[in-house]
Amino acid sequence: MKFFIDTANLAQIKEAKDLGILDGVTTNPSLMAKEGIVGTENVMAHYKAICEIVGKGDVSAEVISTDFDGMIAEGKVLAAINPNIVVKVPMIKDGIKAISWFTAKGIRTNCTLVFSAGQAILAAKAGATYLSPFVGRLDDISWDGMDLIAQIAHIYQTQNYKTEILAASVRNPLHIVKSAECGAHVVTCPLDAILGLLNHPLTDIGLAKFLADHKKANG
Ligand code: G3P
Numbered sequence: 642m643k644f645f646i647d648t649a650n651l652a653q654i655k656e657a658k659d660l661g662i663l664d665g666v667t668t669n670p671s672l673m674a675k676e677g678i679v680g681t682e683n684v685m686a687h688y689k690a691i692c693e694i695v696g697k698g699d700v701s702a703e704v705i706s707t708d709f710d711g712m713i714a715e716g717k718v719l720a721a722i723n724p725n726i727v728v729k730v731p732m733i734k735d736g737i738k739a740i741s742w743f744t745a746k747g748i749r750t751n752c753t754l755v756f757s758a759g760q761a762i763l764a765a766k767a768g769a770t771y772l773s774p775f776v777g778r779l780d781d782i783s784w785d786g787m788d789l790i791a792q793i794a795h796i797y798q799t800q801n802y803k804t805e806i807l808a809a810s811v812r813n814p815l816h817i818v819k820s821a822e823c824g825a826h827v828v829t830c831p832l833d834a835i836l837g838l839l840n841h842p843l844t845d846i847g848l849a850k851f852l853a854d855h856k857k858a859n860g
Contacts, residue, residue, distance in 0.1 A: 642821045645698070645829035647809065649676045649687065653832045654694050660835075665698035666691055667773070667809065667829040669729070669753070670705060685722060692723035701751045701771070703729035704739075712739040720748045727751045727770060732760045737767045744768030751807065761793040765802035771827065775810035776820070786810070787819045794824030814838045 643664035646657045649672040657663040668691070678687045688702050700723070704715040712735060716728040728743055729751040730736040740750045744767060751771040752764035756779060764772050774793060776786030790808055797804065805826035811817060812830065814837035820828045
């Protein structure tokens with residue numbers, strides 16, 4: 642399973658990259674706004690900076706338009722920033738049309754705001770490179786986000802769809818573990834969730850004992 646970081650914060654992207662486990666980055670308009678990145682030129686420059694930090698990995702850049710022509714125009718500009726840019730398109734009717742268009746032109750896409758298996762089938766039919774089911778936002782309304790990941794994984798395997806399942810709105814270490822278990826190809830989450838995977842009290846206790854024994858023996 643690939644690890645993407647879900648942020649537009651350059652310091653956090655760099656920290657994940659330095660860990661040696663970073664496969665890519667996802668952003669969205671809310672994450673860009675959170676970093677204070679406004680205006681087309683600044684947004685483009687920021688995507689460029691993200692791509693430079695990530696190196697080989699994919700970087701999802703989301704369109705703001707909700708109509709077909711607007712999405713195509715924006716997507717072309719975004720895709721021209723760097724070969725690793727993946728155009729992120731919302732799961733709406735014009736979005737599906739745009740994904741089909743981008744697919745035919747060899748531009749890779751990430752279909753976002755996915756909450757059902759039906760939407761997942763449509764995105765795969767349109768040729769989306771990645772599909773982003775929002776696990777945490779389903780959990781927020783008492784649906785089980787992981788059930789959806791498992792259902793889509795089963796469908797994609799049965800139908801031999803090539804679209805990769807990118808578990809999104811992943812907020813904690815358990816979401817990451819469950820995504821791996823349910824067959825997600827990629828998980829995208831904040832840095833905290835990734836670092837949370839490190840934690841186990843027995844690791845801390847064991848390390849303290851090793852170091853104490855070494856000190857006792859060696860002075
Ligand atoms: O990748 C989508 C993600 O950014 C949404 O996460 O936590 O806002 O639901 P969240």
